Amino acid sequence: MTTTDESQARPLPPIPVPDELSAEFWRLAAEGVLATQRCTACGWRAYPPRMVCVGCHADPPGFEWAPVSGRGRLATWTIIRDALLPGFAHLTPYVVAEVELEEQDGLRVVARLHDVPEDALAIGLPLTVQFVDGGEGTAIPVFARADS
């Protein structure tokens, strides 16, 4: 069996399906831009996108998609040794992290870490966003050490 055959047989990671709330996020991600919703009334940022601003409850809600710097700090993590999604089995062990973005307290993104050794994992580790191919034209944010 060749390598190509193996990769064709291998299940793929789930591909995100953009919807009314998320289409702009995935469009910007495909351009290499990480963005969150930002309330036009009070400036509060939301991730993942939501219908109503928890900061001010403006009615009607007014959210815009606003890029972030892509910089943040490691808030917590898990080392996945047994993937429940078949498309990630070949990547184990891999690290899934919550990254707190620098724009707002508590604004956290869940994403895989890229090239961060297990012994470097520590709360507060500076990270920066990168994007990997997510299939069907999508790009998925991952985070790498900010100093690398």
Add this chain to the structure above:
Amino acid sequence: MSGRFRAAGEVAIVGFAHSPIQRVADDPLGVLTLRTIREAVADAGLDMTAIDGFTTGALFPSSGGRPLRDGIEIVTSDWIVDQLHVQPRWLCGFQGLGQICGSVILATEAIASGAADYVVVHRAMYNPPGRYHANPMTHASGGDQWSAPHGFWGPPTHMALTYTEYQQRYGATREHMATVVVGGRAAGSQNPWSHWYDRPLTRDEYLSARMIAEPMSMLDCDIPVTGVGAFVLTSKERARDLPHKPVYVAGYAQGRSQSVNGVPPWRLDDVEEGGRAVGRILWENTGLGPDEIDVPQVYDAFSPFVYLWLEALGFCERGEGFEYVQDPGTSPGLTFRTGGGAIGNGRMHGVPQMLECYLQLAGRAGDRQLAGVETGIACQAAPSVGGVVAYST
């Protein structure tokens, strides 16, 4: 306005039944549930025709991409009523987390208001073929698009993020947790209907357990099982005529503090803040405090919940749960071990906690009966999003 629960002591548990807890049941789940309900009603000294109210929280957490069929993967109270072919005065389903707590709360309010006289609360749990949370999805829609494309899937991985943050913030280690898991299994190994009957665990076995989502190992998660618990509730007046000592609902609290940002449902800060709010509501509602609880049955389906509940309800300070559980001599919280909890029984979603409260307070706990117990609490799910019911004699 007082936050005290005016129906405290008005509604009682008067009977119960529990099916065997098995990985694969001998009968379809619906059949097992009907049988367990009949046994609970008989245990209460009643005839099925007396039952005029039914409720459950039927949520089944493992989608696996498959449709859910009533009577097979889940058993709603509507399904029970259809099979019995009866017209109950009151029929209600609980939506949300803390399913058994929510069902007991609904039943209590129905009986206290007079909407029903004798209510059956059941909980049916199913272990599907294959891996519990495995999912073959090729595309991720809705809320899943923020987790699955990142390789982030399933409650054990959610808990792992919470647990890492807890460990890092407070200095807890797996050695600390060994006390919780080994203790739960020791109690469960004494319990005839437990999946783990006669199978205690050593600290070394726990510490060498296979990792799923570090720091969560296989043994930090309760084992998926098929089983049914059922309880009969009625008013304090009607309970006096029945064979068993009544155990009264003393009050309750429910958490609804979802994180406003981020993907995982149990971010540590939110669990701590929301959990303390639930604790405040519980103690105000019941007029009790943690020092007055003889049988604190904290939730343990994922082992870190034990710390988080003990801290949320004020049995110990924030960040001290992992130390608090180490000393059985000074830790009343360790009486959660008497029934074994979910770790000691199997994934029965709060039934072990409620059942142990009932058995201890009714004086029906057999070899593990504690002396002089008058109060208990039974928790389910995360403190910030689940529920807790207090019981008294």
